Amino acid sequence: MTREVHNNRERNGYRRGPVLLRGDQIPQETTDARLLAPEQDTSWLHQDPWxxxxxxxxxxxxxxxLAEVGPAISVFGSARISPGTAEYALAxxxxxxxVAAGFAVVTGGGPGIMEAANKGAAEAGGLSVGLGIELPFEQGMNAWVDLxxxxxxxxxxxxxxxxxSQGFVVLPGGFGTMDELFEALTLVQTQKVSSFPIVLVGKEFWGGLVSWIKTSMLEHGAINPADVELLPVVDTAEEAVNLVRSxxxxxxxxRRAQAAAAxxxxGAPE
Structure with a gap:
């Protein structure tokens, strides 16, 4: 762990679920890391049930x-985007x-793109939701999260x-953003969830990925042509929100038609 990361953890504290830790109470590894550790002694027999x-x-x-959040859209993107940048303003x-379209905004609750989307939602008078995660380099919940x-x-x-969430808006991001994006795509592709919109924002950033999907995945038969249509790419916030809303x-x-038909x-006589 670098000195900078260590100092940030000491200053901001460390969240483990609902618990805030500081100083000597900060653990050296996360709960996920302990769960996934490949070599453990037989104490796991007693630990795993708990x-x-x-x-x-x-x-x-x-x-x-979250049960009463109502219609919501998740916004994903990098935690490393700074205020004052074009990407931050876009988020x-x-x-x-x-919010103007009638949705709550859900993010990972951290800094960067997440903070920007939460800020935009909060300042517009809507519900701003953050779903945080325990990380070695603790980020904390940004100040614009209401829930x-x-x-x-x-x-x-x-x-x-x-x-x-009823859809995902995905802005430029790193490995975590990719993880969230492709998990959602897999769930839609395999029909584990009802098809909901996933919109990529930023043609310059996402263009190479979408091109590779078409020229590599599709040409090798790893996906179907219809799967490519799951990844529309736009450049503006207006386009992204209009596409999601429509x-x-x-x-x-x-769904209403299906429910009425059912x-x-x-109720029809036999």
Missing amino acids: RVLRIQAEFVEGFGA EEVGARL GVNFRYFFARKMMFVKY RVEVLAKE AEAG
Whole structure:
């Protein structure tokens, strides 16, 4: 661990689930790291049942906190984007426009793009939600989050993003953003979730990835042509929000029609 990271942890504190730790109380590894450690002694026989209860508690707390959020869109992007940059301003505008379109805004609760989207939502008078995660270089919950939930386990946090969002807006980001993006794509592709919109913002940033998907994945038969359509790329906040809103409206109409058809079929005489 670098001195800078160490000093940041000492100054900001360290969150482990709902608990804030400072000084000597800060652990050297995360809960996820302990769970996934390949070499452990037989003490795991006694530890894992308690881990199951802790995991269960994270789901219960998350479901309870987010159940009444209402229609929401998750915004993903890099934690390393600084205020004053074009990307930060773009994320602020995305957050504000989503609120104007009737959505709450959900992010990972950290700095950078996440902070910007939460700020845009909060300043527009909407609900700004942050789903934090325990990390070695603790980021903390940004100041623009109205409703924040901290998680120990990535998989519990990812569940909340998918369950309580009606779509994803993805701005420039790193490995974490890619992880969230491709997990969502996989869930839609495999029909584990009803198809919901995923919009990439920034043609210059995302163009190479989409081109590679078309020229490598598609040409090798690893995906179907229809899968490419799951990744529309736009350049402006207005385009991104309009696309998400229109797609959400179409899906809502489809679900209402299906429900009406099922009710009619159930009530028809034999």
